[in-house]
Amino acid sequence: MLEVDALAxxxxxxxxxxxxxFSVAAGEVMCVLGPNGGGKTTLFRTILGLxxxxxGAVRIDGAALETLERGEIARRAGYVPQxxxxxxxxxxxxxxxxxxxxxLGVFSAPxxxxxAVANRALEALGVAHLADQPVTEIxxxxxxxxxxxxxxxxxxxxxxxxxxTASLDFGNQVRxxxxxxxxxxxxxxxxxxxxxxxxAFLCARRALLLAEGRVLEIGxxxxxxxxxxxxxxxxxxxxxxxxxGGAHTCLPAIRP
Amino acid sequence: xxxxxxxxxxxxxxxxxxxxxxxxxGRYPISVSEIFSVLFGQQVSPNVETVVLQVRGPRVxxxxxxxxxxxxxxxxxxxxxxNPLVSPDILGVSTGAALGxxxxxxxxxxxxxxxxxxxxxxxxxxxxxYFVGSRLRGHDPLLALxxxxxxxxxxxxxxxxxLKYLADPYNQLPAITYWLLGSLAAITPKEILYSIPLILAGxxxxxxxxxxxxxxxxxxxxxxxxGVDTRKLRTLIVAAATLMTAAAVAVSGIIGWVGLLIPHAxxxxxxxxxxxxxxxxxxxxxAFLLAVDTLCRTIATIEVPPGVxxxxxxxxxxxxxxxxxxxxW
Numbered sequence: 343m344l345e346v347d348a349l350a351x352x353x354x355x356x357x358x359x360x361x362x363x364f365s366v367a368a369g370e371v372m373c374v375l376g377p378n379g380g381g382k383t384t385l386f387r388t389i390l391g392l393x394x395x396x397x398g399a400v401r402i403d404g405a406a407l408e409t410l411e412r413g414e415i416a417r418r419a420g421y422v423p424q425x426x427x428x429x430x431x432x433x434x435x436x437x438x439x440x441x442x443x444x445x446l447g448v449f450s451a452p453x454x455x456x457x458a459v460a461n462r463a464l465e466a467l468g469v470a471h472l473a474d475q476p477v478t479e480i481x482x483x484x485x486x487x488x489x490x491x492x493x494x495x496x497x498x499x500x501x502x503x504x505x506x507t508a509s510l511d512f513g514n515q516v517r518x519x520x521x522x523x524x525x526x527x528x529x530x531x532x533x534x535x536x537x538x539x540x541x542a543f544l545c546a547r548r549a550l551l552l553a554e555g556r557v558l559e560i561g562x563x564x565x566x567x568x569x570x571x572x573x574x575x576x577x578x579x580x581x582x583x584x585x586x587g588g589a590h591t592c593l594p595a596i597r598p
Numbered sequence: 599x600x601x602x603x604x605x606x607x608x609x610x611x612x613x614x615x616x617x618x619x620x621x622x623x624g625r626y627p628i629s630v631s632e633i634f635s636v637l638f639g640q641q642v643s644p645n646v647e648t649v650v651l652q653v654r655g656p657r658v659x660x661x662x663x664x665x666x667x668x669x670x671x672x673x674x675x676x677x678x679x680x681n682p683l684v685s686p687d688i689l690g691v692s693t694g695a696a697l698g699x700x701x702x703x704x705x706x707x708x709x710x711x712x713x714x715x716x717x718x719x720x721x722x723x724x725x726x727x728y729f730v731g732s733r734l735r736g737h738d739p740l741l742a743l744x745x746x747x748x749x750x751x752x753x754x755x756x757x758x759x760x761l762k763y764l765a766d767p768y769n770q771l772p773a774i775t776y777w778l779l780g781s782l783a784a785i786t787p788k789e790i791l792y793s794i795p796l797i798l799a800g801x802x803x804x805x806x807x808x809x810x811x812x813x814x815x816x817x818x819x820x821x822x823x824x825g826v827d828t829r830k831l832r833t834l835i836v837a838a839a840t841l842m843t844a845a846a847v848a849v850s851g852i853i854g855w856v857g858l859l860i861p862h863a864x865x866x867x868x869x870x871x872x873x874x875x876x877x878x879x880x881x882x883x884x885a886f887l888l889a890v891d892t893l894c895r896t897i898a899t900i901e902v903p904p905g906v907x908x909x910x911x912x913x914x915x916x917x918x919x920x921x922x923x924x925x926x927w
Contacts, residue, residue: 354735390823391822392819392822412822412827416823420823421819421820423817426817426820429815432870436812440816440824443809443826444824444825448806448807496824
C-alpha cells in the first residue's frame with residue numbers, strides 16, 4: 343500500500359534524513375521508533391506530501407506521490423498529526439465531518455451519506471457520546487480519539503499516525519493501540535510512531551528504528567528491538583525481557 | 599424551532615424593524631404607512647417621496663450593504679487567520695484605501711475619482727502585502743502575511759500622516775478627517791449601485807466554498823492532509839474579502855468594529871460552521887450599521903461620525919462578549 347524507496351527528506355534547504363526504504367502492506371501495522379529529533383515527524387509529513395521530498399520515491403496505493411493531487415492523497419491516506427490546537431468551537435461531529443472533504447465536490451457540503459460515515463467513525467473510536475461537544479471542551483485524550491475518527495472518515499487505505507498515544511493516559515493508550523490492530527485487521531495499512539518500544543511489541547507486525555534520519559534496523563519487533571539497538575538510539579541502558587506466553591517488554595535500568 | 603433558526607429569524611426581524619425605523623425618524627418624521635405607500639408606488643406628497651427615495655433610501659441601503667460586506671469579510675478572515683481578534687483590515691485594505699482617498703483629496707480630485715483611488719488603494723495595499731508575505735518562505739504562511747500586513751500598514755500610515763501634514767488646513771484637512779472617520783451621509787444611489795456588484799463578486803466564492811472555509815481554521819498541515827489546497831483557497835479568499843472591503847470602504851470611508859465585533863456575536867449564536875455563520879453575520883452586520891447610522895443622524899444636532907459610535911458601542915460590547923464566551927470562540 344505504501345512503498346518508500348531511498349527517500350531523502352527534510353525542510354527546504356535542510357535535509358534531515360536519507361536512504362529510507364520500507365513498505366507497508368495492506369492490513370499491516372508498522373511502528374516507527376526513534377529518539378526526539380530523529381526525523382519521524384518529518385518522514386511522515388514527506389510521505390503525505392506535506393513537505394517536498396529531497397530525493398527517492400514514495401508510492402501510495404501504486405501511484406507516485408508527485409503525480410497525486412491533494413484530494414487524491416487525502417482519499418488514499420489519512421493523517422493523525424501530533425497534538426492538535428483547537429481554535430474554534432466546532433462540535434466533534436463537525437470536526438470528524440471535515441474528514442469527508444476530499445470526497446466532496448469543491449462547492450459541496452457534506453450530505454447524509456457523509457454524516458453516516460462520520461457517525462460510524464465516531465462509534466468505531468468509542469466517542470459517539472461526544473459528538474455534540476465542542477472540540478475545545480473535551481480532554482486531550484478525547485481529542486486524540488476524535489482526530490483518529492476524522493482520519494477514518496477519510497476512508498483511507500493507509501493511516502499515518504504521528505505519536506497517536508502521546509498525551510493519552512495508560513488506558514487510552516491501550517485502547518488506541520487495540521483500535522490500530524483492529525483497523526489493520528479490516529485491511530487498512532497502518533504506519534505509526536511511538537516513544538514506547540512496548541507499543542511495537544503490542545500491536546506492530548514490523549518496527550522501523552529511525553535515528554539521525556537513517557534506518558537503523560527494520561524487521562519484526564522481536565528481532566530488531568534489542569538492548570543494543572535501544573541503547574544506540576536512546577543512549578540509556580535497557581533490558582528486553584521475554585514474558586510468559588511469548589510476549590516481550592522493555593525495562594530501562596536506572597543506575598543511581 | 600431550533601435556537602439557530604431562531605437566531606436567523608430574530609436577526610432578520612430586527613433588520614426589517616430597524617429599516618422601518620431608519621426611514622421613519624429624522625428631521626422630517628414619516629409614518630410607517632407613508633413608507634409603505636412610497637415603497638409600493640402609491641400616491642403620497644412629493645416631500646415624503648423625496649425624503650424616502652432620495653434622502654433616506656440610499657443611506658439605508660448603504661448601511662445595509664456596507665455593514666453586511668464588512669461583517670462577511672471579517673467572518674472569512676477570522677476563520678482563515680484562526681484568530682478571533684482579526685478584522686477585515688488586518689492585511690492593510692483600509693489603510694491602503696485611506697491612502698488612496700487622502701491622496702485623491704490632496705490632489706483635489708472629484709468625488710468619483712477619490713472613491714476610485716480609495717478602491718484601487720485598498721486592492722494595491724493587500725496585493726503588495728500578499729506578494730511580499732507569500733515570498734517569506736520557511737515561516738508559518740499566516741504569520742508571514744500578518745506581519746507583512748502590519749509593517750506595510752505602518753508604512754502606509756506614515757504616508758497618510760505626511761499628506762495630512764502637507765494638506766491645506768482649511769479645505770483639505772477637514773475633508774481628509776471626515777473621510778477617515780467614515781460617513782454614510784453623502785452616499786448617492788449611483789455609488790451604491792457600483793459597489794454592490796463588486797461586493798457580490800467577493801461574496802460568491804465565500805458562499806460557494808463555505809464548507810472548505812471551515813478547514814482553513816485547522817492547522818495548515820491538517821487542512822492539506824484532508825485534501826484542501828490551502829494556498830490556493832487562501833489566495834482566493836483574501837482576494838474576495840479584499841474586494842468586498844475595498845468596495846465598501848471606498849463609499850463609506852473607514853468604519854471600524856463592524857468586521858471585528860459582528861462575526862463574534864454571530865459565532866456565539868450559531869457556532870463556527872462557516873455556512874451557518876456567514877448569513878447570520880451579514881444580517882447582524884447590516885442591522886448593526888443601520889442602527890449606528892440612524893443614531894448618528896438623530897442623537898445630536900450635528901451628525902456623529904459612525905466610526906466614533908461603532909467604537910463607543912463596540913468596546914463595551916466586545917468586552918462583554920469576551921467575558922461571556924471565555925470558552926467558545
